[in-house]
Every structure is written in structure tokens, then in C-alpha cells.
Amino acid sequence: MTLRKSIWWKVPGVVIWMTAVGLLATGYTSGAGLLFALLGVVAAFLLAGALENCAIRLSRLWLAAAAAVGLTVAWSLFLRGNSSVVGLLGSEVVYSLTEAENWFMGVLCWLAPLLLSARRYSIFLTVEAASLVGIFASILAAHRDGSIHRPFFITDWLLERNYDPMPFFLGAGAILGILLVVWMLSRSSAKRTLLDPALLIAMIVALFLFLPDGKLRQLSAFAGGAGGSEKDKKEQQHHQGGQGGQGEQQRDQNQNQDPNPSSGEGRKSFPVAVVSLHDDYQPPYGTFYFRQDTLSNYNGRRLVRDASGKLDTDVGMPFPAEPIEVPLRDRADIAPGGRERIAHRLRTTVALMTPHSKPFGLIDVSKLEPAPNPDAKRFERAYKVESIVLDADFGTLLNRSLGSEKWTPEMWQHYTEVPEDGRYRQIAEQAKLLLPAHLRGIPIAQALAIKFWMDKNTTYNLNVPQVDEDADPVASFLFGDRNGYCVHLAHSAVYLFRTLGVPSRVSIGYAVGARQRGDGSTILIRNGDAHAWPEVYVAGLGWVVLDITPEKVITPPQEEKVDQDLQRMLGEMARQTPGSSKEENPPAGDGDLRKALLEAMQGLSKAMVPVVLFTLLALYLMKLWRRCEPRFCNPARLPVASYRAALDSLADLGFYRDHGTSREAFARRVAERAPAMIDLTDLHMRAALGPAAPRVGREQYLALSAAVARQAGQGTQWWRRFLGLLHPLSWWKVS
Amino acid sequence: MDPSTTPAPHPLTPAAEVARVLGSRLRAAIKGRDEVINLILTALFADGHVLLEDYPGSGKTTLAKALGESISDASGQHIAPFRRVQFTPDLLPSDITGVSIFDPPTGRFEFRPGPIFAHVLLADEINRTSPKVQSAMLESMAEKQVTVDNVTYPLDQLFFVIATQNPRDLAGTYPLPVAQLDRFLFKINMDYIDRDSEVEVLNTRRQRRSAPPDRLVSRDEVIVARQLIEQYVYVHPLINHCLVDTARNLRAHKKVLQGLSTRSLVLMIPALQSMAMLAGRDFVSPQDIYYLAPYVFGHRLVIAPGAGDMKKVVHECLAEPLEQLTRMTLAGQAPVTAPPADPFPAGPVN
Structure with a gap:
């Protein structure tokens, strides 16, 4: 961004998140919990702003956040179970206190790392958008199957007029999802790939398929409540x-x-x-x-x-x-x-x-x-x-x-x-x-x-x-x-x-x-x-x-x-x-429409499995072919094929030539890790722009290409290499 | 490569040798100016002239003198290796071109050549002199000849001008218009050298004055090097496409009031070839364009007031064509036109 970032740029994000978290919290917690959940949003944005320029590893950040949440939950469980504390403060106070800290820390520890990650990797923008969608969807999903639940005002309005609230909610959710996709796409246009909206859509579909049974709610009750299942x-x-x-x-x-006599909490x-x-x-x-x-x-x-x-x-x-x-x-x-x-x-x-x-x-x-x-x-x-x-x-x-x-x-x-x-x-x-x-x-x-x-x-x-x-x-x-x-x-x-x-x-x-x-x-x-x-x-x-x-x-x-x-x-x-x-007489196809829609979606998702698997297979085959091409290709293509194989192996480890950087400059950048890249780049450029193809045998191209892969891999941790190898699309951005 | 046959010497080897000798002599004389030295050598081999925008005492004269003195003249003509002219407002054209003087014994006018008859001419503070002198100077640069009393005297083929102007202290100057700036291949803005180099300048003050490196380069060698570079450094047609696209981008840029002339693109080619040779390549690479573009295009553009950095504008317009060119290499497509039959075996220029 060329504009200097002022704090006011963050206000829309804060408002959106506060709305989402506030709506979510009203369904699950008391007044204190709601208030502190909102405070947690503000704190998360402040924390993310403060840590923006710090060189913190994201993995450590997430681990720290998870640890903090675990400690908070453990602490509040301890408070609730401790009869002397409860006797001293009164059960109401303890309840409000623990709700407040649980929600505050929960929101803070989810949102702050998410915001920070989204600043660094565009994929987390998608996760951020998807979690917003998820929150709204879970609120609306409470109305699924016509069950009457919060927010009352929406259902009441519809039910009084004898409409099924379902299509309205689904429509609202769909519009929201589309808006989020558009917003996300417009947010940072430079580095956006097709993968991100696809991921977002997949997440929304998953939400749609899995939320109707109230699984999210059960899950949250199971995780956060007073041990419902045990009881x-x-x-x-x-x-x-x-x-x-x-x-x-x-x-x-x-x-x-469900005669669960004490399941109220x-x-x-x-x-x-x-x-x-x-x-x-x-x-x-x-x-x-x-x-x-x-x-x-x-x-x-x-x-x-x-x-x-x-x-x-x-x-x-x-x-x-x-x-x-x-x-x-x-x-x-x-x-x-x-x-x-x-x-x-x-x-x-x-x-x-x-x-x-x-x-x-x-x-x-x-x-x-x-x-x-x-x-x-x-x-x-x-x-x-x-x-x-x-x-x-x-x-x-x-x-x-x-x-x-x-x-x-x-x-x-x-x-x-x-x-x-x-x-x-x-x-x-x-x-x-x-x-x-x-x-x-x-x-x-x-x-x-x-x-x-x-x-x-x-x-x-x-x-x-x-x-x-x-x-x-x-x-x-x-x-x-x-x-x-x-x-x-x-x-x-x-x-x-x-x-x-x-x-x-x-x-x-x-x-x-x-x-x-x-x-x-x-x-x-x-x-x-x-x-x-x-x-x-x-x-x-x-x-x-x-x-x-x-x-x-x-x-x-x-x-x-x-x-x-x-x-x-x-x-x-x-x-x-x-x-x-x-x-009274409901439109006949109303319930069936939803069911049919759901079945269609489920059928679609089942049909998607082979498609996804096939696509993955094709991508891996493509990756493999690009890596092996220098062994089999026409000698005239050697300079391109071997250079591309080397680029692919560098891409596996996260080295990409930036837009506008020359090949020589890129080679110099990675030379610290893979010195062979300089020679390979020279051969490649000579073949492409020089007067004649360099008279170099296939062995030397292969040797250079392999040397680049080896040298680059040497300084990398094994799990990073493994992840790179698994990435089916690492070669996508190679240019 | 087949080890049994010794590779034949690359045709560019003599040029590379000339460049190496000149480079080492200049680097020995001037510390911390490797980039400027490289650019000046590029201009020398590309048969262009250089305008240095610089403050006094930055080593311009030393540089020009070292260059001039590195070139020996075996042709027998009495051409000075190096001349320096301090341009002042009262200078007259004849002060630099020379005058015809009446010789009483022969009863004829005899032409006495001025300081312009040199291999390397340092035109100091060229913007201080009147347009009349400037135009005489610039004609000689473009045409490599002077005309005195309607007689045209050719200048040496090597004729190479290093002009300077002070970017500050502009009172009482005659700034060069763009049309005249066009005669210079490069305009180089110099900055203060870094700390280590400056310390080294002080440390090596004595040696530099007393002990010049041994070998000289002959004038003919430089001329031959120019021809070799022109002939043997390959310019891929895609490079030309890239240059033209860049020029079109610049002309269309909303902050550019006057775009590039076609001549500037034509001049760019030998500069790119020389640059490639200096980098040890026998072909022009996109990074040569990226590097040279600001020096070659910068002073030929008129940028809207307040548009900011000229270099940034040039790189902005360059980015897309260059990226396209770069991607082209991986597409593995055949060259636009067939390359000439392989004139020399492969292997990098030393």
C-alpha cells in the first residue's frame, strides 16, 4: 500500500468482527461474557497492530495462543469446581468471571494470530473470511429445521406471517458468502490466486453440509461446558x-x-x-x-x-x-x-x-x-x-x-x-x-x-x-x-x-x-x-x-x-x-426443496471426491513430469527443461522469482543456498537469447539441475522439504 | 564440452582483453567508482559520450586522464591522448576547435588544432559556456569533425568526450536543452563514494600518482574492440521488442511530457552490447536493459514537474516488457528470427 496506514483503516474490520463475535456470544454466554468477547476483538486488533512489525514465527504464535486458551479454560474449570472460591465469591460472580475470561481469551487467542497471519500469507485471509462466514452461518443455522431459537426477532417476524424461515436464512447466508468472496478478492489483488476463492467456497459448502445438525453447537457445548457428556x-x-x-x-x-435433568448449563x-x-x-x-x-x-x-x-x-x-x-x-x-x-x-x-x-x-x-x-x-x-x-x-x-x-x-x-x-x-x-x-x-x-x-x-x-x-x-x-x-x-x-x-x-x-x-x-x-x-x-x-x-x-x-x-x-x-x-397450508414443495437441495449438495460433494482426487493426481503427475522432463526431452529443449526443473525444486522450498526480477538477479539471490543456479541460469539465458545453443551435453544440464535441488535442500529442515514435495501446486507460480 | 579438442579462442577475446586492461588501469587510479568506470567503458566501446553530473573534486579529471593516458597512439598522428577544457562564459568556439593562423614564411593560413583533437576530452562544466560554444562542441561530438573557415577537419575515430556539469550552483549557466543532451549516450549522476573507498583513496594517494600500471592499450585495439562487439555480441530480436515496448510505455506514461526518440533506442543497442561484453557474455540479457535504461533514457525524457524520481518512472515502464521477455525464455519458443550460423564455439568470454 502506498498510503500510510492509519489506525482508522482498521475500524471496518473491528466493526465486522465485533458484530460477528457479539452475535455469536449472545447465543452462548452471559452479559459479562458478551462484553468481554467484544473487548477481546478490540484487544486482538490492538495486539495484532503492535506485533505487526515483530519477526515472530507464526507457528510459535499459534502455539502460544493455544497454550493461553488451554490455561484459561483450565483456570476457569478450577475456579468453578473449587467450592471454597465459589463459597467466597458466590456462584453468580464466579460464573460471570469465568465466562468473561474464557470469552476474552478465546476471542483474543483466535483472532490476533489470525490477523497477524493474514498480513503475511494471503491464505489466512481466506481463513479469516471463512471464520466470519462460519460464525454467521452457525448463528443462522440455529434456525435450521425450523427450530425456534435466537435471534428470536427474525423468526418471530417470519413465523407470525407463517413463512418458513429456512429459505430466508439460506438466502441471507448465500448473499453473505458471495459478499465475503467479493470482499476478499478485492482486498489484495496482486497476489491472489484462484486457489483462495476455491478454498473459501469449499469451506462454505462444508459449513452448509455439516451445520444443519447443530454439530457446531454440540461441539462447543462439549468443549466448553461443564462436561455434558460425562454427566x-x-x-x-x-x-x-x-x-x-x-x-x-x-x-x-x-x-x-433426552430427559437429561441437568443439562441446562x-x-x-x-x-x-x-x-x-x-x-x-x-x-x-x-x-x-x-x-x-x-x-x-x-x-x-x-x-x-x-x-x-x-x-x-x-x-x-x-x-x-x-x-x-x-x-x-x-x-x-x-x-x-x-x-x-x-x-x-x-x-x-x-x-x-x-x-x-x-x-x-x-x-x-x-x-x-x-x-x-x-x-x-x-x-x-x-x-x-x-x-x-x-x-x-x-x-x-x-x-x-x-x-x-x-x-x-x-x-x-x-x-x-x-x-x-x-x-x-x-x-x-x-x-x-x-x-x-x-x-x-x-x-x-x-x-x-x-x-x-x-x-x-x-x-x-x-x-x-x-x-x-x-x-x-x-x-x-x-x-x-x-x-x-x-x-x-x-x-x-x-x-x-x-x-x-x-x-x-x-x-x-x-x-x-x-x-x-x-x-x-x-x-x-x-x-x-x-x-x-x-x-x-x-x-x-x-x-x-x-x-x-x-x-x-x-x-x-x-x-x-x-x-x-x-x-x-x-x-x-x-x-x-x-x-x-x-x-396454514404450506407450499407443498417447500420442505422437499430444501431436502432436495441438501441431497444435491451431498451428491455433488460425493461426486467431487473423485474429481478432486483426479485433479490431485493430475497435478502430481504434472509436477513429476516437469521434474523428469530433462531426462527425456529433445536436446533442443534441455536448457528450458532443466532450468525449469531447478526452478521447481526451488519453488518446493518456497523460493520464487518475484515479478520484475531478472533471472540473473534471482540466481544471485538463491546462490547463497544453491550456487549451481548461477551456471544453470547462464546456460539457460545463453540458449534463450544468445546466438546459439551452448554446446553442453545432457549430463551437464542434469548435473546442474540436480545440484541446485541438492544444494537448496541441504540447508532446509526435512519437514519443510517434505511439505514442499507434497505441495501439488508448488510449480504453479514458477515463471 | 569435449575435452579432447582445445576450444578455439572466442572472437570477443581481444575486446575483453582491452576492457580488462582499461578497467584495471582505471580502477587503480580511481577508488570506489567501479560502477562509473564500467559505464564509461561501456560508453567508450559503444562509441558514445558521457555526461557526468557531479560536484568538484570527485575524481572526474583523474578518471578522464587515466583513460586518456591508457590509450597509446601508434598511428603517428599527433593526437593528444587527453585534453581538458574548462568551459567558461567567455569561451569562444575557436578556443576548442582551433584556428587558422597566417604563416608569414609560406604566406598561407595554417590550421592549428584546438584541444578537441584528442582521444579523450574532458569538457568541464559544459553548462557554463555560451550556447555558441556548446553547439560547436556538440557538432563535433555527433559528427566527429570540426569545420573551421569552411574547411572540415575530421576528428580521431576514437574521439570520446566526458562532459561534466555541477548539479547545484546553477547561477549564470546555460543549461543544455534536451536536444543537446541527446548527444550524450549516458548521463551519470555520481554520488559520494563509500567510506572504505574514500579511506583507500587517502591511503593510496602516493602509489597512484607515481606508479601507473605497465601495459597500455593502443588506439587501434579500442577501434577493433568496438567492431568486434558490434559484430559478435548477439542481440536477440526479442530484446528489440522489449526496447520498443518500453519506449511506447514511456511515451504513454502520464507523467512523461516528452518520450523517447527512436534515435535513443538505436543508440541503446551498442550500449547494451558493450555492457554484455563487459559482463562476460556474448549476448544481451534483460538485466542489461534493466541496468542501462535509466542512464540512457533518463536525460532524454521530460518528466512532469513533481512526478518524482525519473529512475522509478523508467523502471515502471520497463517492468512489464522485461517480465514478458523473461517469461519468454521459459516458454521455450523458437527465436523470432533464425540466429546466424554459429560463428564461434560456446563458452563464456573470460
């Missing part, structure tokens, strides 16, 4: 029955419905279902519980689902094709107009957005009815649920007995069976001491005492180290550091309840805070709402939730607020009856 595994182990087909079945179920949340209340209702315990399954059978190692089919009949129904009455053994006290209403019937409609193997409903489900799917593009299926919901606070139930008189001794045994471990009794007795003396004999009070004891003495923490396969995770939780999440809490509580003879079980499903509902009649269930909780059987009422809420929380469960507009909008969509709206 999944443990949970499966935890939920899963020990033996046989039952375990298999359950695993399937787990995979299908690492993974991005997405809507799972929409529940519309037909009547207003506030649960007495402040949470809507949706039961899907329940574990009550202690098989000697852990709690599993009852396989007999005689117990726990309030779960495990199939999706209703016709109304299903759920047999509830005890609900005698439903008094529609009574003064002391304990429970009443409530009707709800559930519209599933992700596949589930079994229906779930607001506790306690008394009836399931089929419902038409309001929007087949958006929802998996819908069904109506009639529930008998509790109005009474748990405290008012103190006078009730536990269990049912109708229960057989086997059933009592089933619901109170516990591991033979004296430590449970020890803790249970200890908990009982919390009660005033006159209450200690009341069974419900005892259960409450255990809840209070656990509230006080356990810590909610998602980052629990994995225990041995053989060890009982519940025992290692309860008799260990008592750090755990809902699964641990629920199982421990049930074991303690049962120790005191309280019939109880663990139920699995979703729990949504009543506040999340806002003032509407729609409850949006997200994947992060998955939950497991203990239940006790109260005579005349049936299974009643007695959830544990630890006072100490290290990794808070997901606290992301539900977007009220989204919730309301989804609720409206769920309430629509199919065909009620005129715009």
Missing part, C-alpha cells in the same frame, strides 16, 4: 435398570426424550413442549411438575421402574389414540365446591416439539385424550390431559397417614425397600431430631424432617465427579461430600424416607417454575427443565411431590428466563386447530 453417561447409569431388556428399553427412552436450551392450561392454576409448591416416568422398584442395587405392570399404573400409558382413563387409587377428596378444597380437576393440552416415547402430564394425570396436531411442521404431536391437581399445602396434610389401607404387604414392601446400609438409618434418625418432640411420631412430619435435613445439608452441584461403576452413586453422594443434582437428591431422599417406613418413589419428568409461566396460560417446557424428584404416598391423595431444594447451590440450574413473547406465540400456535388458518 449424560452417569445419568444413564443412574436411571438405568441393572439388568436385561428393561435396561435396554430405558436407555432407548433416555435417548429418545452446558447445552443450549431448546423448547421441548408447550402446555396450555385450560384454567388458571397455581401449584401450592410453586412448581409445575410433569411426570413421565417413575422409579419405585429397588432391585438390590438401585431404583428401577416397576416391571410387573401392577404398580405405578399412573405412568407408562401410551400416547392416546382414544381417551384413556388413568386408574387413580386415591383421590377421594376432590371437592369441586368445597370449603377446604384439597385438589381439583384441571384440563391441559400438551403439544410436543421433540419426539418423546411416552406422554407426560401435569400431576396427577387422570385422563388422556387425543388432540389434533395444530401444526405438523412445528409440533410432533398433541394430546389433552386431565389432571387432578393439588391445592393444599403440604403442611396441612400433617394429620394424614401415609400409604393406603388397600395396599397389600407386598406393595408396602415394594415402596419401602431400601439398601441394607445402617448409615441411612443413622441419618434418618438424626433428621428426626429436627422435629419438636410431639411431632416425631407423625409419619408425614418425619418425611418433612428428612426434606429439611437434606435442604440444609446438601449442595446442588452439577459438576460431580464420576464415581466407580461398582460404587453406589447415592451412597457416595449421601455419605460423601453431598454435592449432587436432582437425581442424587431424589434417590437419597427416597432411601431415607423408606428407611423410616415412608412409602416413596422417584419420578422423572419436567419441572417448570410457576413464575416462568408469567401471566399467560401457556407453559413452555425446555430441555433444561428435565427433572427428577421424590414423591411420598399420602393416604387419600396419592403420590405427592416432596422435592428437595438445597440451600447451597454451586452450579445453579438454568436460570435463563423464558422469552414471554415466544412462550405466548407458541401457545397460540399450539391452540390453533389444524386448517383454521388460511395461510
Whole structure:
């Protein structure tokens, strides 16, 4: 550039990158993380400017950046896992702090070396452009397959008008890609080769093909989150029955419905279902519980689902094709107009957005009815649920007995069976001491005492180290550091309840805070709402939730607020009856078009493989031929062929004659490494511009050409020579 | 090469020998001026003249004198090897060309040759004298003859002028117009020599004055060398293409007010040949063009005010044709015209 570079030239780049990084960060992190990600962009540009004139090896720079990122991640993992630090600063502060440093260092350590590399090698300009495209594409790809996610405003606008957002996003992405290619091509025209745009296009195609499944998001959750996969595994182990087909079945179920009860942190949340209340209702315990399954059978190692089919009949129904009455053994006290209403019937409609193997409903489900799917593009299926919901606070139930008189001794045994471990009794007795003396004999009070004891003495923490396969995770939780999440809490509580003879079980499903509902009649269930909780059987009422809420929380469960507009909008969509709206009928080929496009792209990419391989082969053959030509060519061509072979071998090592440099000057430049080049150049020039071809035999040409290759290679590291040899296009720029 | 047959001597060998002797004598006399020496020898063999733009005391006279004194005259004519004329505003043409004087015993006018009758003439501060003298001087340079009293006297065939002018101190001068500058093959801007050379100048002051190198070069040898160079240094037709393309580029350049004349291109050819010979080659290479172009073209161009460096403009216009020429060699295409039958065996000129 002839213009003197001022700092203002960098402003457009900073703005573009800040936009991209900002958009990316809003989807993944908190306010502090976002702010520091933006600061990271500025810092990266400043750092790149400061280091611009330093002679740093790019490889070292990248290594240093990788090391810095590794250290930062390790440090923040340490901070998050360290209970004393968390206790001192509070989990919120630690979370913001670690997010901020992770994002700042992440952006800085990626962008600064990238910018510096792009100044030196044009190929990194392509990488820079491609990573910009990638960021924008990954943001837009969140909308893939119609899933509703950030940025809300775009989808909302389109969905309200009943358009499929997909073609818009693809179009926007395509335009963006084209703009980036044009911008990149215009940026440094002098040294641009055809390779760079080709590479960029290949990268964009790869993005297009691989992003739809949200792989990037999963990847980032896997790498940056709180060890999501490990947790999944443990949970499966935890939920899963020990033996046989039952375990298999359950695993399937787990995979299908993603009941990951604590996946709120690492993974991005997405809507799972929409529940519309037909009547207003506030649960007495402040949470809507949706039961899907329940574990009550202690098989000697852990709690599993009852396989007999005689117990726990309030779960495990199939999706209703016709109304299903759920047999509830005890609900005698439903008094529609009574003064002391304990429970009443409530009707709800559930519209599933992700596949589930079994229906779930607001506790306690008394009836399931089929419902038409309001929007087949958006929802998996819908069904109506009639529930008998509790109005009474748990405290008012103190006078009730536990269990049912109708229960057989086997059933009592089933619901109170516990591991033979004296430590449970020890803790249970200890908990009982919390009660005033006159209450200690009341069974419900005892259960409450255990809840209070656990509230006080356990810590909610998602980052629990994995225990041995053989060890009982519940025992290692309860008799260990008592750090755990809902699964641990629920199982421990049930074991303690049962120790005191309280019939109880663990139920699995979703729990949504009543506040999340806002003032509407729609409850949006997200994947992060998955939950497991203990239940006790109260005579005349049936299974009643007695959830544990630890006072100490290290990794808070997901606290992301539900977007009220989204919730309301989804609720409206769920309430629509199919065909009620005129715009409803989607253009038939819409989804197929995308699928066809994708298939075409995939087919194209498959077809590209042989093309690419063939091209590579042709390039290598060309390279080989140019190198061997002096051995076979016509003697008249020797001066050209041998000189070109020498030029090729120099090009392998990165020596190219610059535009406008004479051959003699180039020979003098490389003479330090390859003195034979001077003689070879002289022969070549003499043959080309001299009066007659020099009378020199083939051996001498070959010897000189080989000498150049040998001499140039001698001072070079082996890996550089190897890379040069591998480069299929090193001869391209030889002139 | 076949070792059994001793290679016949290259036809350029005598020319190379002359160049070597002159070069070594000049380099012994003047330190740190190898580039200028090379250019002056080039001009000498190309039958051109040189304009040095220089400050006083930079060794011009020493250089010219050493050159003149290196050439002995065996022809018997009384031609001085070296003359120096200090040009002043009151100089008259006859002061340099010579005058006819009445000889009483014979009763006839006899021509007394002026200082211009020399092998090497140093025309010091040529821009200080009046246009009248300048024109007389320049006619003699172009035509190698002087006319006094309507009688034309030929100058020696070797006649070689080194003119100087001071780039500063321009008050009271008559700057040479472009048409007259065209008579000079090269215009060389000299700069101060580097530190080591300057120290060496001081160190070798005594030896240089007292002990001139032994062998001299005869005038005839120089003339023969000129002919050999013209005959045996091959100019590929592509070189001519390159020169013409460069000239066209220069004429089209928006910062160039007046472009190159065709004559300057014609003059360029012998200069390139001489340069190639000095570099030990028997053919002209693109790098000769690159090197000589600023010296040959620079003073023939009129560049727009404020256009900056002339050398840069020349190289700008040269870049494309030269690159084309360079790439041509790898294309392996046949020469545009068939080369002459191999007049001498291969092998670099020593």
C-alpha cells in the first residue's frame, strides 16, 4: 500500500468482527461474557497492530495462543469446581468471571494470530473470511429445521406471517458468502490466486453440509461446558435398570426424550413442549411438575421402574389414540365446591416439539385424550390431559397417614425397600431430631424432617465427579461430600424416607417454575427443565411431590428466563386447530426443496471426491513430469527443461522469482543456498537469447539441475522439504 | 564440452582483453567508482559520450586522464591522448576547435588544432559556456569533425568526450536543452563514494600518482574492440521488442511530457552490447536493459514537474516488457528470427 496506514483503516474490520463475535456470544454466554468477547476483538486488533512489525514465527504464535486458551479454560474449570472460591465469591460472580475470561481469551487467542497471519500469507485471509462466514452461518443455522431459537426477532417476524424461515436464512447466508468472496478478492489483488476463492467456497459448502445438525453447537457445548457428556453417561447409569431388556428399553427412552435433568448449563436450551392450561392454576409448591416416568422398584442395587405392570399404573400409558382413563387409587377428596378444597380437576393440552416415547402430564394425570396436531411442521404431536391437581399445602396434610389401607404387604414392601446400609438409618434418625418432640411420631412430619435435613445439608452441584461403576452413586453422594443434582437428591431422599417406613418413589419428568409461566396460560417446557424428584404416598391423595431444594447451590440450574413473547406465540400456535388458518397450508414443495437441495449438495460433494482426487493426481503427475522432463526431452529443449526443473525444486522450498526480477538477479539471490543456479541460469539465458545453443551435453544440464535441488535442500529442515514435495501446486507460480 | 579438442579462442577475446586492461588501469587510479568506470567503458566501446553530473573534486579529471593516458597512439598522428577544457562564459568556439593562423614564411593560413583533437576530452562544466560554444562542441561530438573557415577537419575515430556539469550552483549557466543532451549516450549522476573507498583513496594517494600500471592499450585495439562487439555480441530480436515496448510505455506514461526518440533506442543497442561484453557474455540479457535504461533514457525524457524520481518512472515502464521477455525464455519458443550460423564455439568470454 502506498498510503500510510492509519489506525482508522482498521475500524471496518473491528466493526465486522465485533458484530460477528457479539452475535455469536449472545447465543452462548452471559452479559459479562458478551462484553468481554467484544473487548477481546478490540484487544486482538490492538495486539495484532503492535506485533505487526515483530519477526515472530507464526507457528510459535499459534502455539502460544493455544497454550493461553488451554490455561484459561483450565483456570476457569478450577475456579468453578473449587467450592471454597465459589463459597467466597458466590456462584453468580464466579460464573460471570469465568465466562468473561474464557470469552476474552478465546476471542483474543483466535483472532490476533489470525490477523497477524493474514498480513503475511494471503491464505489466512481466506481463513479469516471463512471464520466470519462460519460464525454467521452457525448463528443462522440455529434456525435450521425450523427450530425456534435466537435471534428470536427474525423468526418471530417470519413465523407470525407463517413463512418458513429456512429459505430466508439460506438466502441471507448465500448473499453473505458471495459478499465475503467479493470482499476478499478485492482486498489484495496482486497476489491472489484462484486457489483462495476455491478454498473459501469449499469451506462454505462444508459449513452448509455439516451445520444443519447443530454439530457446531454440540461441539462447543462439549468443549466448553461443564462436561455434558460425562454427566449424560452417569445419568444413564443412574436411571438405568441393572439388568436385561428393561435396561435396554430405558436407555432407548433416555435417548429418545433426552430427559437429561441437568443439562441446562452446558447445552443450549431448546423448547421441548408447550402446555396450555385450560384454567388458571397455581401449584401450592410453586412448581409445575410433569411426570413421565417413575422409579419405585429397588432391585438390590438401585431404583428401577416397576416391571410387573401392577404398580405405578399412573405412568407408562401410551400416547392416546382414544381417551384413556388413568386408574387413580386415591383421590377421594376432590371437592369441586368445597370449603377446604384439597385438589381439583384441571384440563391441559400438551403439544410436543421433540419426539418423546411416552406422554407426560401435569400431576396427577387422570385422563388422556387425543388432540389434533395444530401444526405438523412445528409440533410432533398433541394430546389433552386431565389432571387432578393439588391445592393444599403440604403442611396441612400433617394429620394424614401415609400409604393406603388397600395396599397389600407386598406393595408396602415394594415402596419401602431400601439398601441394607445402617448409615441411612443413622441419618434418618438424626433428621428426626429436627422435629419438636410431639411431632416425631407423625409419619408425614418425619418425611418433612428428612426434606429439611437434606435442604440444609446438601449442595446442588452439577459438576460431580464420576464415581466407580461398582460404587453406589447415592451412597457416595449421601455419605460423601453431598454435592449432587436432582437425581442424587431424589434417590437419597427416597432411601431415607423408606428407611423410616415412608412409602416413596422417584419420578422423572419436567419441572417448570410457576413464575416462568408469567401471566399467560401457556407453559413452555425446555430441555433444561428435565427433572427428577421424590414423591411420598399420602393416604387419600396419592403420590405427592416432596422435592428437595438445597440451600447451597454451586452450579445453579438454568436460570435463563423464558422469552414471554415466544412462550405466548407458541401457545397460540399450539391452540390453533389444524386448517383454521388460511395461510396454514404450506407450499407443498417447500420442505422437499430444501431436502432436495441438501441431497444435491451431498451428491455433488460425493461426486467431487473423485474429481478432486483426479485433479490431485493430475497435478502430481504434472509436477513429476516437469521434474523428469530433462531426462527425456529433445536436446533442443534441455536448457528450458532443466532450468525449469531447478526452478521447481526451488519453488518446493518456497523460493520464487518475484515479478520484475531478472533471472540473473534471482540466481544471485538463491546462490547463497544453491550456487549451481548461477551456471544453470547462464546456460539457460545463453540458449534463450544468445546466438546459439551452448554446446553442453545432457549430463551437464542434469548435473546442474540436480545440484541446485541438492544444494537448496541441504540447508532446509526435512519437514519443510517434505511439505514442499507434497505441495501439488508448488510449480504453479514458477515463471 | 569435449575435452579432447582445445576450444578455439572466442572472437570477443581481444575486446575483453582491452576492457580488462582499461578497467584495471582505471580502477587503480580511481577508488570506489567501479560502477562509473564500467559505464564509461561501456560508453567508450559503444562509441558514445558521457555526461557526468557531479560536484568538484570527485575524481572526474583523474578518471578522464587515466583513460586518456591508457590509450597509446601508434598511428603517428599527433593526437593528444587527453585534453581538458574548462568551459567558461567567455569561451569562444575557436578556443576548442582551433584556428587558422597566417604563416608569414609560406604566406598561407595554417590550421592549428584546438584541444578537441584528442582521444579523450574532458569538457568541464559544459553548462557554463555560451550556447555558441556548446553547439560547436556538440557538432563535433555527433559528427566527429570540426569545420573551421569552411574547411572540415575530421576528428580521431576514437574521439570520446566526458562532459561534466555541477548539479547545484546553477547561477549564470546555460543549461543544455534536451536536444543537446541527446548527444550524450549516458548521463551519470555520481554520488559520494563509500567510506572504505574514500579511506583507500587517502591511503593510496602516493602509489597512484607515481606508479601507473605497465601495459597500455593502443588506439587501434579500442577501434577493433568496438567492431568486434558490434559484430559478435548477439542481440536477440526479442530484446528489440522489449526496447520498443518500453519506449511506447514511456511515451504513454502520464507523467512523461516528452518520450523517447527512436534515435535513443538505436543508440541503446551498442550500449547494451558493450555492457554484455563487459559482463562476460556474448549476448544481451534483460538485466542489461534493466541496468542501462535509466542512464540512457533518463536525460532524454521530460518528466512532469513533481512526478518524482525519473529512475522509478523508467523502471515502471520497463517492468512489464522485461517480465514478458523473461517469461519468454521459459516458454521455450523458437527465436523470432533464425540466429546466424554459429560463428564461434560456446563458452563464456573470460
